[in-house]
Amino acid sequence: MSIVLNAARGGTSAAPFRFSPVIAANAAENARLSLSENLRPLQRISVRMRYGRNETIFGEGDAADHSYKVISGTVRLCKYTGDGRRQIADFVGDGDFFGFLDLADHSFTAEAVTDVILLSYPRSQIDRLGETMPAVRKHVLRLLSENIAAMQRHLVLLGRQTAREKVASFLLRMAERAGLGEGERLDMPIGRQDVADHLGLTVETVCRVLGEFRQKRLVMVPNLQQIVLSNVAALRAVCEG
């Protein structure tokens, strides 16, 4: 009776992408329609929400009666094991939608990585709009489909890639999302521990790999919140091995 939603980019996706795809299907992901355009009818039923750093937006198992769009900030979507291990399924940021799954309860937890402003849509209203507006239905479907394709790529990363490949893939994907080219500063509001929990690594390993990349001049790290990819070709070479 409710929905959880998951990441899919909808924002100002007309941004230029100077990267060729890291992984095959990324090109398609970037070429995706401007989802936000077709989900504009949702605007009228939205409520603005604000969450502070590390605040929980909803927990796994909570009744899922709202879906969300990120206005500003970054959100992590994750699951916890009984003994506290954490796996971050995805990060969603500016313009991304999440929590659109058609399930009674949320299948994952959503937490604010930074201070965050969201639009919240009552699930019942989305369903209602969907009844009469095929474009809305179509784009929820597209949202979920893109999300599944992205998760499949992440399964490959978690199951079959080395630490170096994981970190390189991650950096390239972040830059691509931001529409940044070689040499530009990439804002990284995401901490090392969060990166590790997304890539199936430990913080220490993430640090070591980043250090190695820095030494080899693949990246520069001007400060903790920013990274510059100085050699995209080499990073892409690392990805496949």
Place this chain on the structure above:
Amino acid sequence: MSIVLNAARGGTSAAPFRFSPVIAANAAENARLSLSENLRPLQRISVRMRYGRNETIFGEGDAADHSYKVISGTVRLCKYTGDGRRQIADFVGDGDFFGFLDLADHSFTAEAVTDVILLSYPRSQIDRLGETMPAVRKHVLRLLSENIAAMQRHLVLLGRQTAREKVASFLLRMAERAGLGEGERLDMPIGRQDVADHLGLTVETVCRVLGEFRQKRLVMVPNLQQIVLSNVAALRAVCEG
């Protein structure tokens, strides 16, 4: 303009489940509606297909103009890296649907694990049916949502579980899917290499863990195609650590 689909069970899901859920959300998965009932209108537009063992049903990147339902046999949905490594996202079997993603090209490869009989639905026709039949739309949405929830659980497995936990989780999930209880024979048409590529392990590690479980009397392996879970409680204990 087409669709890829992914796994979600729709078959004779009224079968009794004697297992309590391995992972939290599995209960919900089992309690899912009888999807096949609501997708019955698809029956009229279906074409019966037959594939032999290891035959490719469609490849990643192929135009996705059909969706499928498994009548008999087992199919693996997987992705390959440039250098040949393979990650199996899921296995689908009797009564399961796959290939319903709303994307132009398939985001993964589908291959027959055993000889397989499928129903094939033209995507254009599914879309047409969806226009007029809300129940069809609703259930495609549910299909994708269940699929995403299942993939999220698998992300945790790949990113945060040990080899023992992975194999134990896999065995419990297989038994649950089949609706089997402790001591009953579980048919496992899936080879060890396929299991390994699903769990992010090597064949050797899968064998070693199975051997260990056999020694500890958690399972019996009467032959290569069958496994008996003799101590479900212990296996479940292994899952969390």
Place this chain on the structure above:
DNA sequence: CGACTGATTGATACGTCTCAAGGATAGTGG
């Protein structure tokens, strides 16, 4: 029966984790 594919077991190497210490950064209160 013989050849092939897949499964198993063993010995060893390697990658990543774990544990521990030190350094940087940001937030807080004087």
Place this chain on the structure above:
DNA sequence: CCACTATCCTTGAGACGTATCAATCAGTCG
């Protein structure tokens, strides 16, 4: 503005888990 503290990041040494490589065994098909 600075000291203080908490948090996060970084680096190192060693342990551990899984991969790798190699050989044997079992089951299947011709």
